[in-house]
Amino acid sequence: MRHFDLVIIGTGSGNSIPNDAMAGWQIAILEKGTFGGTCLNVGCIPTKMFVHTADQAAAPANAKKLGVDAHLDAVHWPEIRDRIFGRIDPIAEGGRNWRANENANVTVYEGTARFVDAHTIDTGTGETITADRIVIAAGSRPTVPDIADLDTTGFHTSDTIMRLEELPESLIIVGSGFIASEFAHVFSSFGVDVTLIARSNLLLRHEDLEVAERFTEVAKTKWDVRLQRKTTRAEKTANGVRLHLEGPDGEETVEAQQLLIAVGRQPNSDLLDAGKVVELHEDGRVKVDEFQRTSQEHILALGDISSDYQLKHVANHEAKVVQHNLLHPDDRIKSDHRFVPAAVFSSPQIASVGLTEEQAKARGIRYVTASQAYASIAYGWAMEDRTGFAKLLADPATGQLLGAHIIGPQASTVIQPLIQAMSFGLDAKTMARGQYWIHPAMPELVENALLNLPLD
DSSP: OOEEEEEEOOSSGGGGGOGGGTTTOOOEEESSSSSTTTHHHHSSHHHHHHHHHHHHHHHHOOOOOOOOOOOOOOOOOOHHHHHHHHHHHHHHHHHHHHHHOOOTTTTEESOOOEETTTTTTEEEOOOOEEEEEEEEOOOOOEOOOOTTTTGTOOOOTTTGGOHHHHHOOOEEEOOOOOHHHHHHHHHTTTTTTEEEOSSSSHHHHHHHHHHHHHHHHHHHTTTTEOOOOEEEEEEEEESSSSEEEEEETTTEEEEEEEEEEEEEEETTTTHHTTTGGSSSSSSSSSSTTTBBBBBSEEEEEEEGGGGGGHHHHHHHHHHHHHHHHHTTTTTTTOOOOSSEEEEEESSEEEEEEEEHHHHHHHTHHHHHHEEEEESSSHHHHHHHSSSSSEEEEEOTTTTOEEEEEESTHHHHHHHHHHHHHHTTTHHHHHHHHSOOTTTTTTHHHHHHHHHHHHOO
């Protein structure tokens, strides 16, 4: 039985851990699927390449309000798909080849790993190995809800929908979170008739309430949005799929050529039998401390399999912490999850960091708020944006920002100065008045929201 100094399960952010300082270590890397993890292959990178293309496809329809007559001639799905994966697939394969063939101290095993005990792993290739230290970075996978006869429909998840052979005329999306909202934008911009099925009374319900309400309001003008619906049964039809729903007005059905299940993702801890050797949360996430250690000190974990945040930038941060702590066990550093930002690349775009107003109320935190509409700044006039806004929460005594929420054009970029201010303790008054703000540019949205805060 071969023994290693370090075993890493998963090749997303975990693949970045081995470095020159570990050149003398014998390292095993285990991967059950494609090298590069969720983000590279089925997550943030390909989806945002689709989103950018969708934004271009949607532009002509948005031009009329600016006095420009434009039209979309055609969407060539195979060319869009193949441009994206023609770039991504070689990167994934190149990463695999580099690790397998050009790292003398690294051995790659391609199979589904399972824990035998706290130091022993069945690699899924017919070989069992042991290790002094183990990093669990095996990510997550799409959750498939318990819907009667769903498995007969040939449904898609976010892992497969981007590789469709042809663009459907119609698509049902079951889900109300960021994955569902992003794909609704992509496919509707390409001319697909999109129906969105949500169990809750709002889309993106984990966002600040005002943001979620505004997004839902706008979404209803773009897609067939069915709120407060429970999907009870699915069936395959001659032309696609039919879903049976229960809602406020009783039973109903919806039909489309394709079905996307996008209700969330679940950690892959069960595939690893991780619960045999480390403690898990009720939802299956591996429990870790501030140093990314599990209940077994020699086993660390990072990313979707252990984190509250299914975000690549969080997994990358945690990978750096794990790398340091493996190399410097007597001088460990902590992960910093104080101000984790997130974005939804739909239409409109959303970005957030820190507390929502509902969270601040629930925690009994004293706060004040201020909002600023895109429509009230000069660049907002230029874009004719009538729905977007920024909302800030701050401590009225200190001016320290507690949360920031933006819905509107380029929200994921416009929010960055607020993330920086929160991370480095810059108060709202100093931030607003202590620097120039380019006029007329979109960051004036942030400047004016800061100035509007009713601080003590």
